[in-house]
Amino acid sequence: MSALKVLHISDYYPGLHRNCGGAETIAGRITEILSGTGFHQGLFTTAIEYGNPSPGHLEIFETKTLEDYLPDKTWLTAVKSQLFPFDPVIESPLNQTLENFSPDVVLIHNTKRLTFSVAAICRRRGIPTGCMIYDYTHFCPAGMLVDDKGRLCRSPGDSCILCHKRQAEKIKKWSEALLPLRQVFFGPLTDSVSTFCTLSEASRHLLIQLGIPLEKTEIAYQPLPQPQRTIVEDSDPNHVLFVGWVQARKGLLLIARALGRVRKKFTFEAIGETADPQYAKQVKKALASAGLEPDQCMKGRVTDAYLKSAIEKAGIIIIAEQWENMSPAILHEAMASGKCIVAGAVGGIPEFINHNINGFLVHYNDPSAYARAIDRLLGDREEQSRLGHKAALDAQPYTDRKAMSERYKALLIKIAHGPLIKGSPTHDFSDKTTP
Numbered sequence: 001m002s003a004l005k006v007l008h009i010s011d012y013y014p015g016l017h018r019n020c021g022g023a024e025t026i027a028g029r030i031t032e033i034l035s036g037t038g039f040h041q042g043l044f045t046t047a048i049e050y051g052n053p054s055p056g057h058l059e060i061f062e063t064k065t066l067e068d069y070l071p072d073k074t075w076l077t078a079v080k081s082q083l084f085p086f087d088p089v090i091e092s093p094l095n096q097t098l099e100n101f102s103p104d105v106v107l108i109h110n111t112k113r114l115t116f117s118v119a120a121i122c123r124r125r126g127i128p129t130g131c132m133i134y135d136y137t138h139f140c141p142a143g144m145l146v147d148d149k150g151r152l153c154r155s156p157g158d159s160c161i162l163c164h165k166r167q168a169e170k171i172k173k174w175s176e177a178l179l180p181l182r183q184v185f186f187g188p189l190t191d192s193v194s195t196f197c198t199l200s201e202a203s204r205h206l207l208i209q210l211g212i213p214l215e216k217t218e219i220a221y222q223p224l225p226q227p228q229r230t231i232v233e234d235s236d237p238n239h240v241l242f243v244g245w246v247q248a249r250k251g252l253l254l255i256a257r258a259l260g261r262v263r264k265k266f267t268f269e270a271i272g273e274t275a276d277p278q279y280a281k282q283v284k285k286a287l288a289s290a291g292l293e294p295d296q297c298m299k300g301r302v303t304d305a306y307l308k309s310a311i312e313k314a315g316i317i318i319i320a321e322q323w324e325n326m327s328p329a330i331l332h333e334a335m336a337s338g339k340c341i342v343a344g345a346v347g348g349i350p351e352f353i354n355h356n357i358n359g360f361l362v363h364y365n366d367p368s369a370y371a372r373a374i375d376r377l378l379g380d381r382e383e384q385s386r387l388g389h390k391a392a393l394d395a396q397p398y399t400d401r402k403a404m405s406e407r408y409k410a411l412l413i414k415i416a417h418g419p420l421i422k423g424s425p426t427h428d429f430s431d432k433t434t435p
Helices: 022-036 073-084 088-101 118-124 157-166 169-192 203-207 252-260 277-289 304-313 329-336 366-379 381-399 400-418
Strands: 005-009 040-044 058-063 103-108 129-132 194-200 217-221 236-243 267-271 297-300 312-319 342-344 360-362
Touching: 005 088, 022 040, 022 129, 022 304, 022 400, 040 088, 058 088, 073 169, 088 118, 103 118, 103 400, 118 169, 129 400, 194 203, 194 400, 203 217, 203 329, 217 400, 236 252, 236 304, 236 342, 236 366, 252 267, 252 277, 252 366, 267 304, 277 297, 304 312, 312 329, 312 366, 312 381, 329 342, 329 381, 342 366, 360 366, 366 381, 381 400
Parallel strands: 005 040, 005 103, 040 058, 103 129, 129 194, 194 217, 236 267, 236 312, 267 297, 312 342, 342 360
Antiparallel strands: none
């Protein structure tokens, strides 16, 4: 039997593009753990930005998108990902790639630039397609299942029109014209996907609530690199770290306000690129009000080496997701590194963090709750170590490269075999113990 051929489709990929976040990190790790399975892997992606050597385990196929022909790209990507998921530029290159590479299965990752229409193109060729769920853009224009007042929303539909108009000033005209037709565009594309792969059980349940049949869902937990060591002992128990995009859904503004209520002395560092400049201004103002120096605290994009050292230094890593997250990549990296975690109880996070056992859980949008937890843990190396060691133990199933490789291998083989039989049990990796 010839090796299974898997084509990954992703806007960006670590080492090839600048604009890489948690979704791209996870995509890269999935391809890496599959490299030892005998699968032949390809990657269809946007034009490569860096001159780094291509990953040896991937055959690379590049394409331009509409953004490459326009000076202002941000509004166009927003329109394509939120309202009108089509890009005529990519159709011919993707069809050519599918013809030349001839994959047995396609795995779609983050495709806001390449658009969700890639699912329909693959379906027309009869290729089974899995779709990794990193946010809820396929179901909610904002991608977060949070309304314009910051409340969690589990029933997107007609209410999206008013909500999205308030959230999307840059594309207001497009929103008014296209939002009423959104379901007409996205519905058939959703139907084109053979299997939706979620990063947590909570995310899977949410997809079912949104109308995806159980038999079209699978859980694909994040693979993690094997940590070199548990590093709590090397940390500064008075240092607090945030890692994530500077945008509303990551909650840095809420953290800044929480820090203003912390009574003990501490140092703070925020690592992550600014996705929303106006939001970043609010964050800096709140940090200044908390007695911190915003320009010193906010590091922006950093090297992998710097990020690693920052995680090593942190006594507390704070995660304040403000949306129905799957489970952020930094959560799992912090767990695997044996760090003390304070996180909001929302989305997939409570599936992995048990309060006062392997971390602290607080109400996700209450600054006072975060402040109390930070005050409780600051300077207490023994307590930080207790929580961190348990977190590292609970992360071990995700750092077992062989086990995760076999699980993803089984998942892709299952998707490649075609439509799942209605009512059949799904492969949710139930042999692992969920923390």
